[in-house]
Amino acid sequence: MNKSLAQDGSISANKVPEATALFWIIKMMSTTVGETAADYLNVNLHFGLTGTSIFIGSLLAIVLFLQVRSARYIPSLYWISVVLISVFGTLVTDNLSDNFDVPLGITTAAFSLALIATFVEWYSKEKTLSITAINSFRRECFYWLAILFTFALGTAAGDLVAEGLSIGYASAALLFGGCIAITALAYYVLKINAITCFWISYILTRPLGASCGDLLSQPTSAGGFGIGAVTTSALFLVTIVGLVFYLSITQKRIKIS
Incomplete structure (x- = not known):
C-alpha cells in the first residue's frame, strides 16, 4: 500500500489507488454505470431528475x-464512492440542462472554470495536485471535489459533442478514446507532465464511458446495440465488483506478506 509523508511529518497511507490499467478500466466502467443508472432511476423507475438527485445525493x-x-x-469503499459520484455528477449536468434549460456550452464552460478554480486552490494550499499523496483531510476534500467536477464536466462536454456534432455513439466513443490515446502518447513519448495527463484522461474517460454505455444500451433504431440500460448497468456492475474484489484480495495478500 502506498505511503507518504503527511504535513506533520508522520507517515500516512495514501487514500487513492495507483493509476494502473485496472484503475482506468474500473473508472471507465463506473462512468458507464453512472450514465445508465441515472437514466434507469430517472426514466424506468420514474424517480424523475429531482427524486433521483436526492436519492443518489443522500447515498453519496x-x-x-x-x-x-x-x-x-x-x-470497495473507494470505488463505491466513485460510482455514486459519477451518477451524481451526471445528474448535476442533467438538472441544469433539463430542469433549468442551461445550454450545454454554458455548463461545459462553467464546470471547466470550477475545476480550474479547484485545482488552483488545491495547488495554492498543498503545492501539488498529485494523487500519490492524498493523505490528509484537506487533500482528500480537494480530490473528491475535483472528481465531482470532472464527472459533471465530462457529462456536459460529452453531450455537447454528441448533440452538436451528431456523430453517433460509436463515433463518439472512438473520438474520446482517440483523445485518451493521444494523451497517453503525450505522456509516454513526449514526456508531458504526468499529473496534467492524468487529469485530462480522467475527464475524458467520462464521455468515453457514457458513449460506450449509450452504444450498448440504446435501441438499434437510435444507433445502439439494444442491450438496454438494466442489462448494461448490471453487466458493468458485476465486472466492477469482480475487479474490486480482486483488488481487495490482492491488497490483503500484500499486507500479510
Whole structure:
C-alpha cells in the first residue's frame, strides 16, 4: 500500500489507488454505470431528475463520509464512492440542462472554470495536485471535489459533442478514446507532465464511458446495440465488483506478506 509523508511529518497511507490499467478500466466502467443508472432511476423507475438527485445525493453523502473517515485506502469503499459520484455528477449536468434549460456550452464552460478554480486552490494550499499523496483531510476534500467536477464536466462536454456534432455513439466513443490515446502518447513519448495527463484522461474517460454505455444500451433504431440500460448497468456492475474484489484480495495478500 502506498505511503507518504503527511504535513506533520508522520507517515500516512495514501487514500487513492495507483493509476494502473485496472484503475482506468474500473473508472471507465463506473462512468458507464453512472450514465445508465441515472437514466434507469430517472426514466424506468420514474424517480424523475429531482427524486433521483436526492436519492443518489443522500447515498453519496453517507459513503463519502465513511470514505473520508477511514484511515486507509479500502478498495470497495473507494470505488463505491466513485460510482455514486459519477451518477451524481451526471445528474448535476442533467438538472441544469433539463430542469433549468442551461445550454450545454454554458455548463461545459462553467464546470471547466470550477475545476480550474479547484485545482488552483488545491495547488495554492498543498503545492501539488498529485494523487500519490492524498493523505490528509484537506487533500482528500480537494480530490473528491475535483472528481465531482470532472464527472459533471465530462457529462456536459460529452453531450455537447454528441448533440452538436451528431456523430453517433460509436463515433463518439472512438473520438474520446482517440483523445485518451493521444494523451497517453503525450505522456509516454513526449514526456508531458504526468499529473496534467492524468487529469485530462480522467475527464475524458467520462464521455468515453457514457458513449460506450449509450452504444450498448440504446435501441438499434437510435444507433445502439439494444442491450438496454438494466442489462448494461448490471453487466458493468458485476465486472466492477469482480475487479474490486480482486483488488481487495490482492491488497490483503500484500499486507500479510
